[in-house]
Every structure is written in structure tokens, then in C-alpha cells.
Amino acid sequence: MRAVVAEDLALLRDGLIRLLTAYGIDVVAAVATGPDLYQALVEHRPDIAVVDVRLPPSLTDEGLRVATRARREMPGLPVLVLSQYVEILYARELLADGAGAVGYLLKDRVGDVTEFIDALRRVAAGGTVMDPEVIGKLLTRHPTPLARLTAREREVLGLMAQGRANAAIAARLTITEKAVSKHINAIFTKLDLHPSDHDHRRVLAVLAYLNG
Numbered sequence: 001m002r003a004v005v006a007e008d009l010a011l012l013r014d015g016l017i018r019l020l021t022a023y024g025i026d027v028v029a030a031v032a033t034g035p036d037l038y039q040a041l042v043e044h045r046p047d048i049a050v051v052d053v054r055l056p057p058s059l060t061d062e063g064l065r066v067a068t069r070a071r072r073e074m075p076g077l078p079v080l081v082l083s084q085y086v087e088i089l090y091a092r093e094l095l096a097d098g099a100g101a102v103g104y105l106l107k108d109r110v111g112d113v114t115e116f117i118d119a120l121r122r123v124a125a126g127g128t129v130m131d132p133e134v135i136g137k138l139l140t141r142h143p144t145p146l147a148r149l150t151a152r153e154r155e156v157l158g159l160m161a162q163g164r165a166n167a168a169i170a171a172r173l174t175i176t177e178k179a180v181s182k183h184i185n186a187i188f189t190k191l192d193l194h195p196s197d198h199d200h201r202r203v204l205a206v207l208a209y210l211n212g
Helices: 010-022 034-044 062-073 088-095 113-124 132-140 151-161 166-173 177-190 199-211
Strands: 002-006 026-031 048-051 079-083 102-106 128-130
Touching (some): 002 010, 002 034, 010 026, 010 113, 026 034, 034 048, 034 062, 062 079, 062 088, 079 088, 088 102, 113 128, 128 132, 151 166, 151 177, 166 177
Parallel strands (some): 048 079, 079 102
């Protein structure tokens, strides 16, 4: 797997390079600015891009804007956002393009290296992985349809947003897979959405609905 890393802090950038390399991932470019990120993505067309939200020169949402632009020009380009911040506007655009292969994790909540690498591989394979805090902020912007969901259905939806399969959701909540399927069907019924066998489609369908 070939990766591009975008992180403006040298120590964190070096740490990511060492970590990915240790897991057999070839870091073909490691950059510190938005313009350099765009150039690296166009030049290398990597299997995965690990992108910080706030990059020079603006140090606002440069990384996310570049990633969104690159995905418009290269549909399906896998992007894993790894940041301290949740930028709602561009996060919604990044997630709602329907192409999958998107992740959004918060740095201070990534506590396990193997889980991070697993998330990265899922995104590279076309899946969607989201931190619960990210999906929570996206969902609370549109509370009306979500008010129809029960507390348990919200829990299931949050785990779906992390890219978890039904079996993993069942294990996490200590319920049966049949119960998980029932909750998922209820979620899509209440949100007027059609369920899908593909986890990333389930998440993107919810986000697309809320975005509209």
C-alpha cells in the first residue's frame, strides 16, 4: 500500500512515517502544507492519504479543503483525516460525495495503534470510518429526523458510522446480530432511507440525507 502523509508538525509527521512503515505501508510522500499535499496527491495518486485538517498556509481547514478538491478531481481517492478538530462544513462535503473510502478520526481519541492501522486499511479498501464525536457533531446539526430514533438506535448508528459490521456492533453492545439488524432496519425506516449491505453506503446515506 502506498500512502501520502500531510502533517505540519515535524515530530508527528515523522512519527506517522515510522508507524506506517513499520506496518508495511510505503510512504511515497510526507508534506507539511496544503499546496504540497495537492501536488503529492496528483503526482502519486496513493492508495491512502493521511491528512491533518489544519495545514499551512492558512492553518485553518487547508488540509480538508485540499482533500475535498482532490477527491472531486480523483473520485474515490481514499482519505483518512486525522485531526484535533471537527470541521463540519468540509467534513460533510467529504463524506457526502457517495464515493466511500473516507475516514475522520480525532488524534486525542486514537488510543490503539492496531485499531488505527485497521481503520486506515478499511478506508483504503473503500470503507468509511468515523470517530463517534465526529458523527455526533454532524448529526446534532440536524436534530429533527434523529429525534425519531431511540437511545439504542442512536448507539447502533454511531457504531455504524465507525465502519463496524453487524457482528462487531452486536459484540460491542452485548446483543445479538438479529437485534442489531432489527435496530438498523428501524433506523432506515425512521429516516426514510433504504438499508445497504455495505457499511460505508449506510453511513453515507445517512449523511447525505442529513446534508439535504
